[in-house]
Amino acid sequence: MNMSDARGARERLVVIGGDAAGMSAASQARRLKGPDELEIVAFERGHFTSFSACGIPYWVGGDVPDRELLIARTAEEHRARDIDLRMRTEVTELDVDRGRVRARDLDSGAESWTSYDKLVIATGARPIRPELPGMDAPGVHGVQTLDDGQALLDTLSRTRGRRAVVVGAGYIGVEMAEAMINRGYEVTVVNRGSEPMATLDPDMGLLVHRAMEGMGIxxxxxxxxxxxxxxxxxxxxxxxxxxxxxxxxVVILGIGVRPETALARAAGLPLGEHGGLLTDRSMRVRGSGNIWAGGDCVEVLDLVSGQLRHIPLGTHANKHGQIIGANAGGGYATFPGVVGTAVSKVCDLEIARTGLREKDAHRVGLRFESVTIESTSRAGYYPNASPMTVKMLAELRTGRLLGVQIVGREGAGKRVDIAAVALTAGMTVDRMTALDLGYAPPFSPVWDPILVAARKAAAKIRASM
Amino acid sequence: MNMSDARGARERLVVIGGDAAGMSAASQARRLKGPDELEIVAFERGHFTSFSACGIPYWVGGDVPDRELLIARTAEEHRARDIDLRMRTEVTELDVDRGRVRARDLDSGAESWTSYDKLVIATGARPIRPELPGMDAPGVHGVQTLDDGQALLDTLSRTRGRRAVVVGAGYIGVEMAEAMINRGYEVTVVNRGSEPMATLDPDMGLLVHRAMEGMGIxxxxxxxxxxxxxxxxxxxxxxxxxxxxxxxxVVILGIGVRPETALARAAGLPLGEHGGLLTDRSMRVRGSGNIWAGGDCVEVLDLVSGQLRHIPLGTHANKHGQIIGANAGGGYATFPGVVGTAVSKVCDLEIARTGLREKDAHRVGLRFESVTIESTSRAGYYPNASPMTVKMLAELRTGRLLGVQIVGREGAGKRVDIAAVALTAGMTVDRMTALDLGYAPPFSPVWDPILVAARKAAAKIRASM
Structure with a gap:
């Protein structure tokens, strides 16, 4: 039976993917329209919904004691809000012409079609697993889902040895290195790039490299x-x-992810050069009237470079979900784009970046000056003032801020937000030198490290004129 | 002898006041012009130069072990850079018509005139001391200068009792309350206002009040x-x-300060309604050709209200000094104004604000919506996630951000910088909801508290349309 047969006048919103973007969209749409007006059906192939994948390293490492803490909202909680959430149910086909999806119950194997008036694609990303001998051997683990995390923890509880190799030195790699250090392992990180954290320029990655070695990694x-x-x-x-x-x-794979867009590709929906779905500013799939997409399966506009990127991050997925839910629920919201902000840590080392790296700027034809400064997180005389390094890129001629990278200790990382807002506003480094940032000795030197970098960058831009 | 008689063709820059603004100006001018081109004479009536007044509470409280740590640059260091710094020398008269100042050596009593080609007024502020019986009794202390701090420490080392009363509950008052708690005193804060921290709205001040009581104050x-x-x-x-x-x-006075502008007033220079000197954007005193002023003795433009304010803060003084030094040294720099950012703490309570309070907005005729939200500094499941309260004001109709106030624990205070940059850029709260801020569980919930407040404010603005 085609389920749409049973419907009355109310519309049906179908959501593919029950994690951050999908369930945020469902929840927001539900806030705007009650069950009399809008039926919401969501399909999730896994065992969990609305969980924090970003929290998995801290659960594995022991900082977060309980898996349940990573679940923002359970299936039951969604259902209590009149969202028909079907767990362990995988959408296997998307029929755009007839407006329906085919889904399979992974436990019973039963398949059925469900028609939609509006569709949300929130299929996320899948981890990159290189086709290498031994990849499927016991003791080799990804860490993308709660099931992955549980499997890794089960392995760790059964394993006598204390040597962990982490493959990959991006965010997941360095966070998993910390997790394994916290569990008392000897940790080796095997990295394809010249330095860890390829989202930084190599000179800043070197600081991370040295600090990790200092931690015994x-x-x-x-x-x-x-x-x-x-x-x-x-x-x-x-x-x-x-x-x-x-x-x-034990081997942990932290190599990165690719957009999970096989369904969308098969349905003929537009994909970008990174393999992600292409949307307009309302997060509607380009060329479609009633299909939205968000989260790790889409490409987003980088406001600094003007180019599309794939940035799998829970914070974007949540924003996308809100915006999709508002639009699918009859409201109006748009997503302007990103500036590429990210923050992470390895033990007590904080790592942050926003905007363009040197190679990003080169690639899009922007000429720039670059400066690197050393400062401290608090007034130098205040207890626990810790050193931090800030690298800043500014465009030649215009002096427009292009990017900031930070490596430091406590209090360093979130300072990247100052630069993120300045980038969003298209601010010049000269204007940034006079920013009225919070100052008191326990919080900052009298010149915040971001201001110190801006002053040096502004001077270099002036000198280059 | 008029000292200018001895001069050759080089110009002389005279600086009145050897603290943050004055010595930053002198140093920056020196960077731009060597001693062959520019003679720099600076007068300081106190015993110390370039010290961090903001650090005094932490020295008194024991967090900073040594007074010398609060001195950014000693008189000898300034002199080594060819700045003729005359300590314990008070300027007693400013003769604008003839371009000279009269200064008295406070130790010898000798007076002499010094002529200038360019003048910097950086006379700072003086603490408000109400004319009350007993104000001059031993055991009553201000905390504005290093001499004040030393006198207080001397009293504390001689005093047996352990009861301290702090008069005033602004930044200095609450910071001194912390200092005395740290020294093991029973602390009472006597406050004229309805709640501590009058730089916050009373509803946010109440949170500070309750937290201080929780600390035993x-x-x-x-x-x-x-x-x-x-x-x-x-x-x-x-x-x-x-x-x-x-x-x-022991009694500690933390009642606030007023611009120290007696010299300028006597010389007929323009003062504003708060008693501070009025300058143009290059920090040049209005109507004068060769006199600049900066730091705690000037009024500054509040970019949000469009009005002049007196904001005595070391961070502004340093910026003013840089800008004055650039201009006096033949370069070019301007100070665009402030948005009123401040951050402070009492023990582990962090307090921050930027932009307009409700009464500020009323006073300048801006209509607004106000929201207050509770969130946490880190992901809720991450260790040491601490609660924080964010209040946000946005203008009716336009949705422009008007102000943010934050009260919370570790990680709360410096988030005010996000709002400070957004205010500087004239951002709307709707635009702020999509800001690309740094997210990872140890640093932030997936929606940063500032974004949570912006979402609620944007919804309220929309609902009011």
């Missing part, structure tokens, strides 16, 4: 994993690169 | 001090208000 750069070696029991026992082998009792 | 509001009572030994023994007496072994 073995950092292997410029190293491509060629295979995972297994023991007689079939379990992983080492990670091999072209040059060396790194013994491992 | 006795908070007495709506209380005007009528006299200080002294004992048989002449020392202060209690603070009296109309209704009660508060026993005190």
């Amino acid at each position: 073995t950092m292997v750069n410029d190293a491509e994993v060629t295979r995972l070696l297994t023991g007689d029991d079939g379990r992983v026992r080492a990670v091999a690169t072209r040059d060396a082998e790194y013994p491992a009792d | 006795t908070m007495v509001n709506d209380a005007e001090v009528t006299r200080l009572l002294t004992g048989d030994d002449g020392r202060v023994r209690a603070v009296a208000t109309r209704d009660a007496e508060y026993p005190a072994d």
